[in-house]
Amino acid sequence: MSDPRPARVRVTGPPLRRHTPAARTGDIDEQTALGDVYLGSLLREQLALAARILGLLALTVGSLPALFHVFPELNDLDPLGLPLAWLLLGVLVYPWLVLLGLRFVRRAERNERDFALLLEVLDEDEP
């Protein structure tokens, strides 16, 4: 891991794709300022996405104890014949968690795809 950097090698020969892949990945491999910008953009996107999902989780599920603490009369509601807390914590929370997870997976994969496009190792029309 702390090996000396490998010597830079010039890639010659006809390109196998319409774009030449090695160019931009080289910046990351050699940890140039530009490479740091590329990696930093991916990291920031993914971290912001994580923060958004966790924020949503805290706002919806995480706020419930405080809500019931401040408004104990919520406990008297029973929509659908179940006490509100049971309906929320026993049933509805699970599909909500799966939905949040699904949204995260889609967005995270899109961010990674954008990163690959940026580095020109993927073409727009590739899956």
Added chain:
Amino acid sequence: MSTDGVPGLVALVVVSLATLAIGTYGLRISRTTSDFYVASRSVRPGLNASAIGGEYLSAASFLGVAALVLTAGAQMLWYPVGWTAGYLVLLVLVAAPLRRSGAYTLPDFAEARLGSRRVRALCSLLVVAIGWLYLLPQFQGAGLTLTAAVDAPEWVGALVVGAVVVVNVGSGGMRSITFVQAFQYWLKLTALLIPAAVLLAVWAGDGSPDPHGGGSGWSMPLGTGNEGLYTTYSIVLATFLGTMGLPHVVVRFYTNPDGRAARRTTLVVLALLGGFYLLPPVYAALGRAYGASADDTLVLELPRLMLDGLGGDLLTGLVTAGAFAAFLSTSSGLAIAVSGVLAQDVLRDRYSGITAFRVGATVAVGVPLAAAVLAPDLSVARAVGLAFAVAASTFCPLLVLGIWWRGLTPAGAIAGLMTGGLGSGAGVAWTLYDGSPASWADVLLGQPAAWSVPLAFATMVVVSLLTREAVPRHAGRFMVRLHTPEVVPLDRG
């Protein structure tokens, strides 16, 4: 022994035989591939997620939740919610990077990320501590189940499960464990789902007796007063953040082909866990409607309480089978994780490879087994809750900061792990010694996560900033490895 014990005994034998048969089948498959670990890296998300679910749903989920909810009401629903939401947090913050790190265990990750043997040693210690804390209630639950099913003394069940696990792990059962665990998820789900459906029909036939009776506190999702609010948030924090730090959870991520598959697997796990946790509250509500006694064997006793004759016997057999699957799968996973660490980091100098692993397995199971027999009074879900608090106060900051912050240093990691470990450890010791919350000090120690987790994070960050010059040189390269998709050809160190 009366004939009451027959369904339970049959269930126990059937589960054990099925487990062995599937294990043997899996062993054969894995032997036909040149390298088991390569084969297991191609485990598809569906199968892998079932295996994760099978390993994760323990005695606390199968027996503990229903009993806790019956006793204390909706505030205990936070346990299953947190155990599921923990997987969402894990998915969002660590799933793909952890797989891409190539680490097989938490100590492996720590050493690869920070390049420090001392951090590794500390992590190994914590894996063993958390593993033991988590194994203890599995053995207790096994004792309770066997007592309820066939009227055996409590230590018998613990000993049976302990022995099966040691033999299984020691004889190299690890190779086939994916199939066994996947089977056990579906067994556990069936074993709760079918009886729940039948008992709900019986309940409707009895004119739907109301489970509400006796105080509205039962439907309140937190305890009374500020202590109740604190305790609830502490449980939320411990379970949401602790899942990612459980030793037997991390190992499974290595079996995914790549980071993308790790995410998809986790998503399926979320759905599987959510489906399962719909069921225990049903047992709690029915138990309340029918006046069941409030202890950890509620799930096992409810079928006979509500249904006479053959129907009750069959359903009792089914839930007993599910309970045994829960003990076997979770304790096997934990025993593998703990004995791996013991063999690798403690016993390696004294014994050779396989002997070290076998001695490790014996120690890994023996210590919590002895504790379970000697201290049988601790509530099953409570002890598991403490294991989560310790994991959330130690491995959660290490993983989150290690993955997302280049600036973490070995000294910062050690300081944070010690602070979080000692803080939450004090809580554990206090609860094991005297679990009755009377004053605020008891409340704070009984559920330490709400203060020990932020404290551990803060310590890790501050000490890392103070020792800034010690940031590992390969940190940048490691970040590339953790976060870039595998399709991009990069130097990952």
